[in-house]
Amino acid sequence: MDRFLNQLIQLQELNFVLSEQRTLVPKNRLADLESSIRALIGNLPQDIATLYRRLQERHQAAVVPEANGTCSGCGISLPTSLAGEIRSGKGIQQCPNCRRILYHLEGAPKQLRRRLERTGRPRAGVARFSSKELMLPRIEAEDRDDAISALIQLMAAKEFVENPESLLGATLQRESIISTALEHGLAFPHVRGVEGGGLTFSLGLKKKGLKFDRSKGRLTRIIFFIVIPSAASVFYLQLLSGFIETFRQERARKEILACKTPEEMWTTLNTLTEKTIP
Ligand SMILES: [Zn+2]
Known part of the structure; x- marks a missing residue:
């Protein structure tokens, strides 16, 4: 893949994490993140950096995968010759319709x-x-x-996603930027740019808790694993805020953790999030 394209994908991931963190835990290690973002931008040629900034003003996801010959940002079919260029990974290619920068990842x-x-x-x-x-x-x-892997395996076993190994790799890579574990025993491991469907999550419970966040002593008990297609970036933040609003309440956490079957969990989750995720 083109060197600058690769940097743009990393840059975008950091920008996603930044907006996520601003939504969730204001003031948490954002200075580090902001300086990494500045460094990445500084390493790009001026014209590419400017292009990226302009696109980002319009689209949360400015660098998106080509999926089955379409732009996963706006959904149009790409000319065959352009799709070929994107697959060959040479230079920066843009969607003729929405102008987003396109990439192709083998085995994504x-x-x-x-x-x-x-x-x-x-x-x-x-x-x-x-x-x-x-x-x-x-x-x-x-x-x-292993907990993340279990949630991915469940999604794969129920035929919602393929290639669970590459999903796990991408999830752990995201965790390495900033852990998705939050207060109240919640964690939201996720992968972006998983195309071919809508935003989808699986939910797992670990009643006695597990150490999700190595740097801290807290235990995680309620884990949402989320796959996010490029076009659903905005939904993702809304969903996250809704879950946090619900599970900030101790009563809600107790109710979900008391569930013993998938049916019970599903009914409880629907009831608990009725107002926060309408
Ligand atoms: Zn497009």
């Missing part, structure tokens, strides 16, 4: 067959983003990586 994790939509996805609440099948009442794993 993908969603499968828009499962929720096919099965008549309801139009309200968390049911837009998950299902009973993606609830895991008891995570057997004792550490972070």
Whole structure:
């Protein structure tokens, strides 16, 4: 892949993390993140940096994968010759419609067959983003990586995503920037740029807790694993804020942690998030 394109993808990931952190935990290690962002921008040729900044003013996701010959930002079919250039990884290529910068990642994790939509996805609440099948009442794993892996394996087993190994790699890479573990035993590991369906999450519980965040003593008990297609970046922040609003309440945490079956978890989650995720 083009060197600058590669840097742009990293830059964008840091910008995503920055906006996420600003939403969730204001003042938390943002100075480090901001200086990494400045350094990456400083390493880019001026014209590419300017292009990126301009695109970012319009789109949360300015650098997006080409998926099955379409732009995953706006959805149009790309001319075959352009798709070929993107796949060859030479230079910076833009979508002729939305102008986003396009890239191709060999072996990138993908969603499968828009499962929720096919099965008549309801139009309200968390049911837009998950299902009973993606609830895991008891995570057997004792550490972070295995817990994330269990949630990814569940999503893959229920045929929502393919290539679980590459999903796990991308999730851990994201965790290495800033942990997604938050207060109240919550964690939100996730991967962006997973195309082929809508925003989808699985939810797992670890009642006695596990160490998700190595630098701190706190234990994580409620873990949402989320795959985010490029076009759903904004939804993701809304979903996250909704979950946090709900599970800030001790009563809500107790209710979800008391669930013993996927059915019970799913019903409880729907009820608890009725107001926060309409
Ligand atoms: Zn486009």
